[in-house]
Amino acid sequence: MNSLAPPIVNAPAATHTAPIAVVIPSYKVTRHILGVIAGVGPEVTRIYVVDDKCPDHSGDYVRANCQDPRVTVLEHLENQGVGGAVMTGYRAAIADGMKVIVKIDGDGQMDGSLIPAFVAPILAGEADYTKGNRFFNLERLGAMPPIRLFGNAVLSLMTKLSSGYWDLFDPTNGYTAIHADAARFLPFEKISKRYFFESDMLFRLNILGAVVTDVPMDAVYGDEVSNLKVSKVVTEFFGKHVRNLGKRIFYNYYLRNMSLASLELPLGILLAGFGAVYGVMHWIASARSNVETPAGTVMLAALPVIMGVQLILAFLAYDIAAVPRRPLHKKTLFRSKP
Incomplete structure (x- = not known):
């Protein structure tokens, strides 16, 4: 008070x-x-x-x-x-x-x-x-x-x-x-x-x-x-x-607006996360068994990570471009009454 x-x-x-x-x-x-x-x-x-x-x-x-x-x-x-x-x-x-x-x-x-x-x-x-x-x-x-x-x-x-x-x-x-x-x-x-x-x-x-x-x-x-x-x-x-x-x-x-960026971020996080976890799991398994990881497994881990990172970067590019440009006090809704 x-x-x-x-x-x-x-x-x-x-x-x-x-x-x-x-x-x-x-x-x-x-x-x-x-x-x-x-x-x-x-x-x-x-x-x-x-x-x-x-x-x-x-x-x-x-x-x-x-x-x-x-x-x-x-x-x-x-x-x-x-x-x-x-x-x-x-x-x-x-x-x-x-x-x-x-x-x-x-x-x-x-x-x-x-x-x-x-x-x-x-x-x-x-x-x-x-x-x-x-x-x-x-x-x-x-x-x-x-x-x-x-x-x-x-x-x-x-x-x-x-x-x-x-x-x-x-x-x-x-x-x-x-x-x-x-x-x-x-x-x-x-x-x-x-x-x-x-x-x-x-x-x-x-x-x-x-x-x-x-x-x-x-x-x-x-x-x-x-x-x-x-x-x-x-x-x-x-x-x-x-x-x-x-x-x-x-x-x-998500609450006020939906755009392509609304899909890019969650998909990017899911793909990058899946690729990282999948790759680490197989890398650990290969290290323990002393067996070389197949090329197909490496690609299956790498491609989601690459795609996920690209989607996250696309979201960041959209977010950077979305910085407010029109002053709030000039919008009719926000102008103070006389």
Whole structure:
């Protein structure tokens, strides 16, 4: 249950036709939070600082030291994690009539001057959701610690499979922006509230058919302390990615739609599995009896494997081509009512 504290002062009226909100989850970021707020440009109408039961009472700290009239402090009675804090900010921004909602962290890693770059594809009708990509500029990757570099590469591959957004990278990047008309259809209560939040968001957006675009940005690491341990989350995330992959395939290829790809995947798995099991069984039998396996048996094992792999690759090619291309917020069914 959330307790929403009153805003510092009434936020000023929007001076443009596209009111933009910024959501800043706040947990153990007291040293950086004021600088983050100060870095948010005048194009932003409202700033929601979500105190996620911070032990440093960052919400009270912002109230006492921040004079920006755009700031509203929201508080949780219990810690809900970054995902829970962002969902609270989304709800508040939607209720206040914001059109685009940007999420940045409160630890100073994200440059507030990039907000227009994240918002532009959404306002241009090209995307429903934008996210940062620190891997775009290969010359600047030296700033990223090697363990993070490796972990993000592994997580990116798993996220491509589970989310269906094959053209995206850097899934744990928390610098994001979303159109309010897309955000309002998200199942807020089902989205992961902890560190799997960013990857789970992509899975939920794919189920809705939202268009997602990467925005190039540089990796910035200062004296902030990250609570995310890549070495732990890679194994923790694996099971959740497998779960989301199964759900996405069922929803997109069997529940809502049927296509040739719906047949290619199960047939490919069955053929490859049969060939592999049949071949291994006969290989073991031949090794034990010290008798050479007949050529016909080898072919009977190899052909299903080859055909199965080809069918699975055909399914992957179809899945890659099926990445959403038409923005969700431009579809009549999903447009918010006046």
